[in-house]
Amino acid sequence: MKEVRQIGVIGAGVMGKGIVYQAAVQGFSVCLYDADPEALEQAIPQLESLVARQVKKERITSSEGEATLDRIQPADSLEALASCDFIIEAVVEDLEVKQKLFRQLDAIFPDEVVLATNTSAKSITEIAAVTSKPERVIGMHFFNPVHRMKLVEVVRGLQTSDPVVEQTLRVGRELGKETARIQERPGFATSRISALVGNEAFYMLMEGVGSAEEIDRAIKLGLNHPMGPFELGDLVGWDTRLKVLQYLHETLGEKFRPCPLLVQYVQAGRLGRKTRQGVYRYD
Numbered sequence: 001m002k003e004v005r006q007i008g009v010i011g012a013g014v015m016g017k018g019i020v021y022q023a024a025v026q027g028f029s030v031c032l033y034d035a036d037p038e039a040l041e042q043a044i045p046q047l048e049s050l051v052a053r054q055v056k057k058e059r060i061t062s063s064e065g066e067a068t069l070d071r072i073q074p075a076d077s078l079e080a081l082a083s084c085d086f087i088i089e090a091v092v093e094d095l096e097v098k099q100k101l102f103r104q105l106d107a108i109f110p111d112e113v114v115l116a117t118n119t120s121a122k123s124i125t126e127i128a129a130v131t132s133k134p135e136r137v138i139g140m141h142f143f144n145p146v147h148r149m150k151l152v153e154v155v156r157g158l159q160t161s162d163p164v165v166e167q168t169l170r171v172g173r174e175l176g177k178e179t180a181r182i183q184e185r186p187g188f189a190t191s192r193i194s195a196l197v198g199n200e201a202f203y204m205l206m207e208g209v210g211s212a213e214e215i216d217r218a219i220k221l222g223l224n225h226p227m228g229p230f231e232l233g234d235l236v237g238w239d240t241r242l243k244v245l246q247y248l249h250e251t252l253g254e255k256f257r258p259c260p261l262l263v264q265y266v267q268a269g270r271l272g273r274k275t276r277q278g279v280y281r282y283d
């Protein structure tokens, strides 16, 4: 397979920016595209701030920071990514949007370019099915914040080829990450477990097993989790959690039935940190 020097990232949201930083700091040239010109325009100063924070925390030197930013290029069209050797898609978690995009990518990129998706839970097989070469489509599931989280889950769809899996594992390692090789099933390994844990914690809250603080404390100190289930859900967003649970309930059955109290939190707009109130308040 082609040696990867230049990575194209599509989607300049939370995850796209994180992936761009990680790829650039590890020495790849990176092109970033977003369908929303404003998101693209804001991405560069936000990446500059991220680099400045890393320099301040002495995780990188200021010359490494400058070199990192020099490797990042915004692109004003998908076609402008045509020289990239490897593509990572990080647009909204909507199957139709992703399928439409993958049809376009299929037409633009030569066959040897891997098309990876950062989807949290959608089917790689279903995304790949709209392309003429489904064997080059693969899941590459990063975690938030990308520069701090150690893992990338490499998810193989039904038709993903062996060389594409190997190439993606290699790129994952070159991005400084540990990899886990996962066969596609709804929720992969990580989203399936974290959705279940977050849901169960809500059932426990509803049943009066303990306060959110006490449950989080018990899970952190007793089970050695770095964050409690409510702290983590507040970070991810309960709306996102609910969407994943609904999909897992549909595909994997009853044990994923969303807890009614969790549904009420979403209905109330208590989505987590992003709305300043979830299970906890963030004033």
Ligand code: NAD
Pocket: 010, 011, 012, 013, 014, 015, 016, 033, 034, 035, 036, 039, 090, 091, 092, 093, 094, 097, 101, 118, 119, 120, 121, 141, 142, 143, 144, 236
């Ligand atoms: P986000 O909403 O922050 O960003 C999505 C970006 O995609 C936006 O800037 C939007 O303008 C852009 N976009 C939408 N449609 C597009 C298109 N057709 N072409 C180009 N750009 C387009 O979303 P996010 O949180 O960064 O999530 C992106 C993906 O990563 C999703 O699939 C999500 O499930 C997955 N993911 C998210 C997290 C997380 O913690 N947020 C973790 C792992 C994986």
